[in-house]
Amino acid sequence: MSKAEILALALAVTAVGCDKKDDAPKSAPAPTATVASSTGAAASAAPAASAAPTASGSARSYALEAGGKVAIDMDAPKEHIKASAGNVGGELKIDLGNLAATKGDVKVDLTTLKTSTFNDPGKDGKQTEHALTWLEVGAQATPEDREKNKFIVFSVKSVEGLAVTDLAKVAPTKDGADEVRTVSGKVKGEVTLHGKKAAREAEVQIAFRGPADKPSRVDIKTTKPLMIVLADHDVKPRDNFGKLAQGAFNLLGTKVANDAAIVLELSAKPK
Structure with a gap:
């Protein structure tokens, strides 16, 4: 074989080798990084957290008036407990430009709680005593426990479902x-309540009196009650010494409802 033939053969072999390399399957792209979900399954990306309402910069402070009405309704199969409480306090930061961003605290003094279930002073007085004992704010509670458990506080984080958010x-x-x-x-x-926290909501109607940029009074009332589940706040039968009264646990769900519906009628004025 001549030198020219040998050179031609070598070039042909080289060309075939290059073609085979081009035909080889290309490596797969690197897999996209995944994030494990809270259930352990892989997700392409973590879900975006729901954004908090954006403040408009026109928030005003309003102090709740002490004379607000607080009605408590507990309807159990064997007894329909009715009660009220007073001495309302707290402050609301009402964002007039974006009402959805309103925040604040509504506080109710539980030591003022009184029942009116029987329309009988003696029976209602005894039932009130039992209620205050369960809440550890009664006369037999220690001063430390009474002070610690004195208030139920509803901390407002946002207002949803508003048809219009700008009061103007x-x-x-x-x-x-x-x-x-x-x-x-x-x-x-x-x-x-009773040292325990739980997420809650209530449907409300809010009336602003006066100019849109500077209301002179704000009236708030629930149109659907604020529901409190007793078990969420460790509210259970207790004796006069604050110990759990095991013999009275059969009252829950029969004579004492497992939850309480709270109806509010409140007013607030500028601070």
């Missing part, structure tokens, strides 16, 4: 000389 865009009605702008929504937040 709410059409006013007239009540005498006052302009009144009324909105409805769902207040979402957290209840602290």
Whole structure:
């Protein structure tokens, strides 16, 4: 074989080798990184957290008036307990430009709780005593426990379901000389009772009296009660020394409902 033939053969072999390399399957792309979900399954990306309402910069502080009405209803098969409490306090930061971003605390003094189930002073007085004992704010509670458990607090985090969030865009009605702008929504937040916290919500109607940029009074009332589950807050039968009264546990769900519906009618004025 001549040198020219040998050179031609070598070039042909080289060309075939290159073609085989081109035909080889290409390596798969590197897998996309995944994030494990809370259940252990892989997810392409972590879900975005729901954004908190953005403050508009026009928030005003309003102090709740002590004379607000707090009605408590506990309907069990064998007994329908009715009660009330007073001495309301707290503060709301109402964002007039974005009502959804409103925050604050509503506080109710549980030592003022009184039942009116029987319309009988003697029976109602005894039932009130039992209720205060369960809450560890009664006369037999230690001063430390009474102070620690004195208030139920609803911490408002946001207001949802508002048709209009900018108060200036709410059409006013007239009540005498006052302009009144009324909105409805769902207040979402957290209840602290008996040292325990639980997420809660209540549907409300809020009426703003006076100019949209500087209301002189805010009236708030629930249109659907704030529901409190006793077990979430360790509210159980107790004796006068604060110990669990095992013999009275059969009352829960029969004479004492497992939850309480709280209806609020509150007013607040600028601080």
